[in-house]
Amino acid sequence: MLPQLHRHAWMDSEIEAFREQVRRYVAAEFSPKLDDWRRQGYIPRETWRPFGDMGFLLPEMEEAYGGAGANLAYQLVVQDELTQAEMPVNIAVHTIASHYILACGTETQKQRWLPKLTNGEMLAAIAMTEPGCGSDLKAIATRARRDGDHYVIDGAKTFITNGHTSNLLIVVARTGEAGARGLSLFVLETENLPGFRVGRLLEKIGMEASDTAELFFDGVRVPADQLLGGIEGEGFKQLMGQLPYERMLIAVPAAATIDRALELTIDYTKQRKAFGGTLFDMQTTRHKLAELATIAHVVRTLVNDCIQRLLDGKLDDEAAYMAKWWCTEQQCRVTDECLQLFGGYGYMAEYPIARMYAASRVQKIYGGANEVLKDLISRKL
Numbered sequence: 192m193l194p195q196l197h198r199h200a201w202m203d204s205e206i207e208a209f210r211e212q213v214r215r216y217v218a219a220e221f222s223p224k225l226d227d228w229r230r231q232g233y234i235p236r237e238t239w240r241p242f243g244d245m246g247f248l249l250p251e252m253e254e255a256y257g258g259a260g261a262n263l264a265y266q267l268v269v270q271d272e273l274t275q276a277e278m279p280v281n282i283a284v285h286t287i288a289s290h291y292i293l294a295c296g297t298e299t300q301k302q303r304w305l306p307k308l309t310n311g312e313m314l315a316a317i318a319m320t321e322p323g324c325g326s327d328l329k330a331i332a333t334r335a336r337r338d339g340d341h342y343v344i345d346g347a348k349t350f351i352t353n354g355h356t357s358n359l360l361i362v363v364a365r366t367g368e369a370g371a372r373g374l375s376l377f378v379l380e381t382e383n384l385p386g387f388r389v390g391r392l393l394e395k396i397g398m399e400a401s402d403t404a405e406l407f408f409d410g411v412r413v414p415a416d417q418l419l420g421g422i423e424g425e426g427f428k429q430l431m432g433q434l435p436y437e438r439m440l441i442a443v444p445a446a447a448t449i450d451r452a453l454e455l456t457i458d459y460t461k462q463r464k465a466f467g468g469t470l471f472d473m474q475t476t477r478h479k480l481a482e483l484a485t486i487a488h489v490v491r492t493l494v495n496d497c498i499q500r501l502l503d504g505k506l507d508d509e510a511a512y513m514a515k516w517w518c519t520e521q522q523c524r525v526t527d528e529c530l531q532l533f534g535g536y537g538y539m540a541e542y543p544i545a546r547m548y549a550a551s552r553v554q555k556i557y558g559g560a561n562e563v564l565k566d567l568i569s570r571k572l
């Protein structure tokens with residue numbers, strides 16, 4: 192899709208070669224298995240070990256912790272390629288969780304977990320949302336009570352991506368007073384952890400291959416040295432510290448979905464026969480596609496600009512919120528309009544456009560509901 196429009200200064204030949212490697216790997220190793228993964232509702236954790244060994248899981252991780260020390264654009268290129276191949280959000284979540292440890296962990300915590308998160312030995316999840324609170328994180332009720340050299344965690348979480356497959360979990364729990372200042376993050380190794388239980392795999396309207404689960408904590412004892420950063424009450428600050436880059440892990444997939452949806456739709460309308468020609472021969476179709484191509488270009492331009500700012504250390508929170516809410520709204524609009532051009536076939540789950548339409552919807556909800564982000568932007572106006 193008009194790729195020359197999307198060139199940007201940060202896309203040098205090295206990163207393009209890396210993109211090509213990731214694309215080839217994903218096409219060969221993941222795409223053939225994706226239907227099975229959708230049917231079973233999860234991607235097995237072992238899938239990520241060779242991906243990590245290839246250097247694709249956390250290419251930006253510091254060399255001291257097993258990474259290549261690449262810039263963050265490399266991670267965003269991985270997300271772009273995974274999304275274009277219809278892979279769900281699992282590795283975006285793994286990345287977010289790993290970066291909490293990188294940014295906030297003690298040196299011992301970093302050395303303990305980051306190399307395994309980088310090579311894929313460990314898959315990470317992050318558990319914030321609870322049945323009673325999502326957007327309003329300050330209301331988190333899961334408790335962590337100090338007991339000697341341990342904390343004891345009680346509570347429940349829901350909608351947790353990688354909840355079923357991960358073996359490392361970052362849990363947001365209340366260690367103190369009500370509100371933001373009473374929150375702390377804990378890192379749990381969840382295999383055979385007494386008191387920890389994974390509930391049912393939740394059935395979703397899209398992104399079926401991504402495991403989304405309920406988690407239960409019933410007197411889970413966690414050694415005190417697994418409090419992230421080692422200081423109580425830092426949780427909310429730690430969560431907020433990574434916001435601009437995390438929003439890009441949503442905005443980039445939005446751009447990737449738009450590009451892919453458009454590409455599929457252009458191909459389809461050029462071969463679908465109707466009224467003595469093809470759908471593409473109709474001016475209404477061509478104008479619609481021209482409009483969507485314009486949106487794709489504007490989205491990519493914004494996303495690429497944000498990536499450049501991120502690399503320059505100049506991506507402020509508000510610019511990242513703008514990219515998240517606006518690109519995800521465009522994603523939903525474009526996939527809807529593309530689906531329309533597929534007619535009835537567009538409504539059949541075996542067609543990628545139908546799956547992309549369904550997968551797009553959640554992008555406006557998680558990572559900060561779009562309304563919440565607009566509210567945050569408005570505070571700075």
Ligand SMILES: Cc1cc2nc3c(=O)[nH]c(=O)nc-3n(C[C@H](O)[C@H](O)[C@H](O)COP(=O)(O)OP(=O)(O)OC[C@H]3O[C@@H](n4cnc5c(N)ncnc54)[C@H](O)[C@@H]3O)c2cc1C
Nearest residue numbers: 317318319320324325326350351352556557558560562563
């Ligand atoms: C597929 C999927 C994967 C997820 N993965 C994870 C995960 O890995 N870890 C995790 O912790 N959570 C995860 N979540 C949860 C997600 O982050 C929450 O669903 C989201 O934060 C919204 O919270 P909520 O569902 O409780 O909705 P609520 O907070 O109840 O909000 C409902 C709606 O009300 C509106 N609204 C809320 N607050 C405001 C406001 N201040 N101003 C204006 N309007 C507002 C918005 O439209 C919002 O969509 C996932 C969710 C889904 C669906």
